[in-house]
Amino acid sequence: xxxxxPQQRPPGKVLNINNINSSVKAAKYAVxxxxxxxxxxxxxxxARGQKDKLPFDSVIxxxxxxxxQLDQKPITFFRQVASLLENPLLLEHEDVLVNSLDxxxxxxxxxxxxxxDVQSVGAYSQSQGAPIVRESVARFIEERDGYPSDPxxxxxxxxxxxxxxxxxxxxxxxxxxGVLVPIPQYPLYTATLSLLNAQCVPYYLExxxxxxxxxxxxxxxxxxxxxxxxxxxxxxxxxxGNPTGSTLTAEDVRGVLEFAAEKGLVILxxxxxxxxxxxxxxxxxxxxxxxxxxxxxxxxKHVELAxxxxxxxxxxxxxxxxxxxxxxxxxxxxxxxxIYKFVSIQLCPPVIGQAxxxxxxxxxxxxxxxxELYKTEHVGIYQGLLKRAKALHEAFKKMExxxxxxxxxxxxxxxxxxxxxxAIEQAKSEGRTPDEFYALRMLDATxxxxxxxxxxxxxxxxxxxxxxxxxxxxxxxxxxxSFHEKFMDEFR
Amino acid sequence: xxxxxPQQRPPGKVLNINNINSSVKAAKYAVxxxxxxxxxxxxxxxARGQKDKLPFDSVIxxxxxxxxQLDQKPITFFRQVASLLENPLLLEHEDVLVNSLDxxxxxxxxxxxxxxDVQSVGAYSQSQGAPIVRESVARFIEERDGYPSDPxxxxxxxxxxxxxxxxxxxxxxxxxxGVLVPIPQYPLYTATLSLLNAQCVPYYLExxxxxxxxxxxxxxxxxxxxxxxxxxxxxxxxxxGNPTGSTLTAEDVRGVLEFAAEKGLVILxxxxxxxxxxxxxxxxxxxxxxxxxxxxxxxxKHVELAxxxxxxxxxxxxxxxxxxxxxxxxxxxxxxxxIYKFVSIQLCPPVIGQAxxxxxxxxxxxxxxxxELYKTEHVGIYQGLLKRAKALHEAFKKMExxxxxxxxxxxxxxxxxxxxxxAIEQAKSEGRTPDEFYALRMLDATxxxxxxxxxxxxxxxxxxxxxxxxxxxxxxxxxxxSFHEKFMDEFR
Numbered sequence: 001x002x003x004x005x006p007q008q009r010p011p012g013k014v015l016n017i018n019n020i021n022s023s024v025k026a027a028k029y030a031v032x033x034x035x036x037x038x039x040x041x042x043x044x045x046x047a048r049g050q051k052d053k054l055p056f057d058s059v060i061x062x063x064x065x066x067x068x069q070l071d072q073k074p075i076t077f078f079r080q081v082a083s084l085l086e087n088p089l090l091l092e093h094e095d096v097l098v099n100s101l102d103x104x105x106x107x108x109x110x111x112x113x114x115x116x117d118v119q120s121v122g123a124y125s126q127s128q129g130a131p132i133v134r135e136s137v138a139r140f141i142e143e144r145d146g147y148p149s150d151p152x153x154x155x156x157x158x159x160x161x162x163x164x165x166x167x168x169x170x171x172x173x174x175x176x177x178g179v180l181v182p183i184p185q186y187p188l189y190t191a192t193l194s195l196l197n198a199q200c201v202p203y204y205l206e207x208x209x210x211x212x213x214x215x216x217x218x219x220x221x222x223x224x225x226x227x228x229x230x231x232x233x234x235x236x237x238x239x240x241g242n243p244t245g246s247t248l249t250a251e252d253v254r255g256v257l258e259f260a261a262e263k264g265l266v267i268l269x270x271x272x273x274x275x276x277x278x279x280x281x282x283x284x285x286x287x288x289x290x291x292x293x294x295x296x297x298x299x300x301k302h303v304e305l306a307x308x309x310x311x312x313x314x315x316x317x318x319x320x321x322x323x324x325x326x327x328x329x330x331x332x333x334x335x336x337x338x339i340y341k342f343v344s345i346q347l348c349p350p351v352i353g354q355a356x357x358x359x360x361x362x363x364x365x366x367x368x369x370x371x372e373l374y375k376t377e378h379v380g381i382y383q384g385l386l387k388r389a390k391a392l393h394e395a396f397k398k399m400e401x402x403x404x405x406x407x408x409x410x411x412x413x414x415x416x417x418x419x420x421x422x423a424i425e426q427a428k429s430e431g432r433t434p435d436e437f438y439a440l441r442m443l444d445a446t447x448x449x450x451x452x453x454x455x456x457x458x459x460x461x462x463x464x465x466x467x468x469x470x471x472x473x474x475x476x477x478x479x480x481x482s483f484h485e486k487f488m489d490e491f492r
Numbered sequence: 493x494x495x496x497x498p499q500q501r502p503p504g505k506v507l508n509i510n511n512i513n514s515s516v517k518a519a520k521y522a523v524x525x526x527x528x529x530x531x532x533x534x535x536x537x538x539a540r541g542q543k544d545k546l547p548f549d550s551v552i553x554x555x556x557x558x559x560x561q562l563d564q565k566p567i568t569f570f571r572q573v574a575s576l577l578e579n580p581l582l583l584e585h586e587d588v589l590v591n592s593l594d595x596x597x598x599x600x601x602x603x604x605x606x607x608x609d610v611q612s613v614g615a616y617s618q619s620q621g622a623p624i625v626r627e628s629v630a631r632f633i634e635e636r637d638g639y640p641s642d643p644x645x646x647x648x649x650x651x652x653x654x655x656x657x658x659x660x661x662x663x664x665x666x667x668x669x670g671v672l673v674p675i676p677q678y679p680l681y682t683a684t685l686s687l688l689n690a691q692c693v694p695y696y697l698e699x700x701x702x703x704x705x706x707x708x709x710x711x712x713x714x715x716x717x718x719x720x721x722x723x724x725x726x727x728x729x730x731x732x733g734n735p736t737g738s739t740l741t742a743e744d745v746r747g748v749l750e751f752a753a754e755k756g757l758v759i760l761x762x763x764x765x766x767x768x769x770x771x772x773x774x775x776x777x778x779x780x781x782x783x784x785x786x787x788x789x790x791x792x793k794h795v796e797l798a799x800x801x802x803x804x805x806x807x808x809x810x811x812x813x814x815x816x817x818x819x820x821x822x823x824x825x826x827x828x829x830x831i832y833k834f835v836s837i838q839l840c841p842p843v844i845g846q847a848x849x850x851x852x853x854x855x856x857x858x859x860x861x862x863x864e865l866y867k868t869e870h871v872g873i874y875q876g877l878l879k880r881a882k883a884l885h886e887a888f889k890k891m892e893x894x895x896x897x898x899x900x901x902x903x904x905x906x907x908x909x910x911x912x913x914x915a916i917e918q919a920k921s922e923g924r925t926p927d928e929f930y931a932l933r934m935l936d937a938t939x940x941x942x943x944x945x946x947x948x949x950x951x952x953x954x955x956x957x958x959x960x961x962x963x964x965x966x967x968x969x970x971x972x973x974s975f976h977e978k979f980m981d982e983f984r
Contacts, residue, residue, distance in 0.1 A: 015725070015758060017830070020662050020827055020830060024662050027834070066615050066616045069611060074614050079580075082579065083575040083576070085578075087571040122560040123558050124812055162838065192837070320614045321614055321844065331507065338509070344521055344524040345687075350650070350844075
C-alpha cells in the first residue's frame with residue numbers, strides 16, 4: 001500500500017496489546033505488580049470471611065512504603081491544620097476549637113497564614129507551587145545545609161514521583177539520552193526512562209560495603225554507555241537508599257559530585273528518606289556541592305543538581321496526599337522556563353499536599369503550643385521504625401542462606417537469599433525468575449507481600465526481596481521465618 | 493568522531509535550551525503562558541501597594557477556570573466531610589460537631605464511611621482509585637445514563653488533566669499516531685500530543701452554528717491526515733465546549749459516534765462541564781453510544797470510549813484538590829491492564845481529591861439533613877454563573893467588531909474580534925499574533941487577564957479571546973468595554 005493512501009485498519013477494537021505505545025508496554029513497576037495484585041485478591045477473600053480458603057488470616061502489605069495503611073498515625077498538628085484548611089468556616093468558632101477540641105493557638109494561626117496565601121485549597125495555585133510553601137521550603141533547606149536557598153528555585157510536585165517524571169521528561173531528548181541509575185533502584189526511574197524511550201545506564205551498588213556507591217562501577221558504566229553512543233546526561237542517587245536501606249557517607253557523596261563535575265552530568269538526588277536515618281548522618285547533595293564549590297570554584301561552578309523530597313516518607317508518611325518538591329541548583333534559566341511550562345500543563349500539584357509540605361519543613365518549634373505533642377509523636381514513630389528494623393534484621397540473620405546488611409536508613413531491608421538449585425529449576429519450569437517464585441510462594445504461604453529483587457535490579461545470579469519494616473507486631477516476621485525453613489526443606 | 497568513541501560535551505551546563513527534550517520545547521500552553529505570567533507580576537506590584545504604577549487597582553484572572561480563586565465558595569457538605577477525613581480525631585467529639593459546629597449527622601456518617609474504606613487519606617489508595625469512590629462513580633453514571641456501569645472500568649485521576657495524559661500516553665504508539673482534536677480546543681490536548689511527539693489532526697468547529705461539530709470538517713481532516721500516512725486513532729470531543737462555551741445536540745453526538753464507528757476511532761469525551769449547561773441538555777457520549785448499540789449492535793459493538801469528568805468545574809470548583817475520573821467503555825482487557833500499570837507508576841491520585849469525587853457524584857439526597865443547604869448553594873452558584881454569562885454576553889454584543897455566540901455551557905465566552913488592519917500591522921511589527929497583541933493591550937490597560945484565541949487555535953485570519961465569566965461584579969466588564977473602544981479608536 002502506498003504511504004499516501006488512507007490506512008485501513010482491520011475491523012474490531014482500535015487498540016490492542018500489539019499496537020499501543022510500546023514504551024508503556026516495556027515499562028515495569030513491580031511494586032504494584034502481579035504479586036501485589038494477588039495480595040489484594042487475598043485481602044478480598046479474607047474480607048468476605050472465607051478464612052478457610054487461605055493458610056493465613058491477614059495480608060501484610062510489606063511491598064510498599066505506605067505507613068498509614070499499616071500502623072502509623074498521622075502527626076496531629078498537620079491534620080488539625082489541614083482540617084481547618086478544608087473547612088475554614090471552623091475558624092469562626094475559635095473558642096470551640098480551643099476549649100472543646102484541643103486545637104492549640106499555633107494550629108489556628110498556621111491555618112490562617114496558609115489560607116491568606118492560597119485563598120482556598122480548592123483553587124489552583126501557581127503551577128510551581130504556592131509562594132508561602134516555596135518560601136518555607138527554601139528556609140528549611142537553608143537551615144539544614146547552612147547555604148542560601150531561593151523560593152524561585154523550588155518546584156512543588158505530586159509526591160517526589162511527579163518531580164522525577166518532570167525532570168526526566170525535560171532531560172531526555174531522545175533515545176540516545178542516557179541516565180545512570182543505581183542497581184538496585186526504586187523502579188520509578190527505569191519505568192519513567194522506558195516511557196520516554198531513553199536509556200537506563202545501570203551501575204551496581206556495593207552490597208558488601210553496605211550498598212554504598214562504587215566509583216569504579218559508575219565510571220565503567222558511564223564509559224561503556226558512552227562508547228556505545230549513549231549521551232549520558234544525568235546520574236540518579238537515592239540516599240538513603242531504596243530498596244537498599246543504606247545511608248551514604250560524606251566521601252560517597254563527594255565522590256559522586258566529583259564524577260558528575262568531571263563528566264558533565266546532572267545529579268538527580270532522591271533524598272526522600274532524609275529523616276529515616278538510623279546510623280550515620282544524612283548529608284544533602286546540595287550542602288556537599290556548596291562545600292566543594294568553596295574549595296574548588298572552577299571545577300564545580302557548572303554543576304546542575306536537582307534534589308527531591310516528599311511528604312510520603314520520614315515520620316510524616318502522608319503518601320495519599322501526594323506532596324513533594326524539588327530544588328534546582330545551577331540550572332540554566334531557559335531550561336527552568338521549560339520545566340515551568342511542562343508542569344503548568346497539568347496546572348498545579350494538590351494544594352492540600354502543598355500545605356503539608358509547608359508543615360513538614362516548618363513544624364512547631366520549641367516553646368510553641370503544639371511542640372511537645374509534635375515531638376512526642378515524631379520521636380515515637382522514629383523509635384518504632386528503628387525497633388522493627390532491628391527485629392526484622394535479627395530474624396534475617398538467623399535464617400539459613402539469608403544475608404542482610406544492617407539497616408542504616410529508609411524503611412526497607414533488602415536481603416540476599418541463596419536459593420537451592422532445585423528451587424531455581426522449579427522457578428524456570430514455571431517461567432518465573434527464582435526471586436519472583438520465592439516471593440510468590442511467601443505470599444501464598446504467609447500472606448506477607450514483598451517485592452522480588454528483580455523488580456529493582458540485582459547482579460546476575462543473585463536473588464533478593466524487599467520488605468518494608470512498617471507492619472506492626474512480630475507475628476508476620478515469624479511467618480516469614482517459618483515459611484523460609486519449609487521452603488529450604490522442600491527444595492533441599 | 494566514530495559513534496563508538498565516548499562523546500565529549502563542551503564545558504559548561506549539561507542542559508541548555510538547544511539540547512533538552514524538543515517535544516517539551518514544542519509544547520504550548522497559553523492558559524498559563526506569557527500574559528498570565530505578566531498578570532502575576534501586576535498582582536505583585538499592587539500587593540506591594542504601588543498602585544500609582546498601574547492604570548487599574550485589581551487584576552482579574554479571567555484566563556483560567558479557577559472558581560475559588562474568584563468569588564465561588566466551596567460546597568459546605570464537601571468541606572465539612574473533608575475536614576473530618578483530615579482529622580478523624582474530631583469524630584471522637586460528635587456532640588461538639590453537631591451542637592456547636594453545625595455538622596449534620598449525614599456529614600459524620602459520610603466521613604466514617606469513606607474512612608472505613610480508605611483507612612487514612614494519608615495512605616496510598618489502590619492505583620485505580622479507592623473502591624468506595626469507584627463504586628459511587630459507577631452508580632452515578634448508571635443514574636445519569638440509565639445504563640449499567642462497572643467500578644472496575646473507572647479510573648480515578650488527578651483532575652481530568654491527569655486522565656487525558658494517561659489515555660494519550662497509551663493510545664499514541666509513535667509519531668505516526670494521530671488524534672483528531674477540535675479547533676478551538678483546550679490546549680492540554682495539543683500540548684500532550686506535542687510531548688508524545690504524536691500528530692494533532694485538527695478539525696474546525698462551526699462558530700456560526702454555535703460552535704457545533706461539523707461532520708464534513710471532521711471527515712476532511714481525517715481523510716487528509718490518513719492520506720499523509722497518519723494512523724488516526726482517536727477523536728477528542730469537549731462537550732460542553734472549552735473554550736467555546738457550547739453544548740452539543742443529540743444529533744451532533746450521534747454523528748460523532750457514527751463517524752468513530754465507521755473509521756475505527758477511540759472517542760475521548762471530555763465531559764468536565766457536564767453540569768455547566770445553560771441551554772439545551774447534556775447528553776453523555778456513553779448514553780448515546782448505548783442507545784446506538786441497541787439500535788445497531790453490529791455497527792457499534794467495537795466502539796471504544798473514554799469519558800472524563802472532574803471536580804474542578806461545575807458547581808464544585810475544587811480545582812486545587814486535583815480530582816477526576818475516566819470511565820473506559822469497550823476497551824480490550826489487555827489494554828486496560830497497561831493503563832493500570834501506567835497509572836501505578838505514579839502510585840495513586842490524591843486521596844482527598846478522590847473523596848471529593850465521591851461526594852460530587854453522591855451528594856446529599858432530598859430528605860437528608862444536609863440536602864437543603866447543599867441545594868441552596870448549588871443553585872446559587874449555577875444562577876450566579878448564568879447571570880454573569882448573560883451580562884458579559886450582552887456587553888460583547890454592544891462592542892464594535894465583536895461577535896459572540898450565546899453562552900449555552902461551560903464557563904467561558906470566546907468572542908471573535910474584527911481587528912483593524914493598523915492593529916494587525918502593529919502586532920506584526922512587534923512580532924506578535926494580532927490576538928496576542930490585543931489581549932496583552934487589554935491586560936496592560938485594564939488588569940483583565942484573558943487568553944488569546946491563538947492559544948486554542950482558530951481559522952486563519954480570525955481572532956478571538958477566551959474569558960471566563962467567573963469574576964464577581966460588572967466593573968471588570970466595563971473595563972473591557974472601555975478598553976475596546978479606545979483600542980478601536982487608536983487603530984482606526
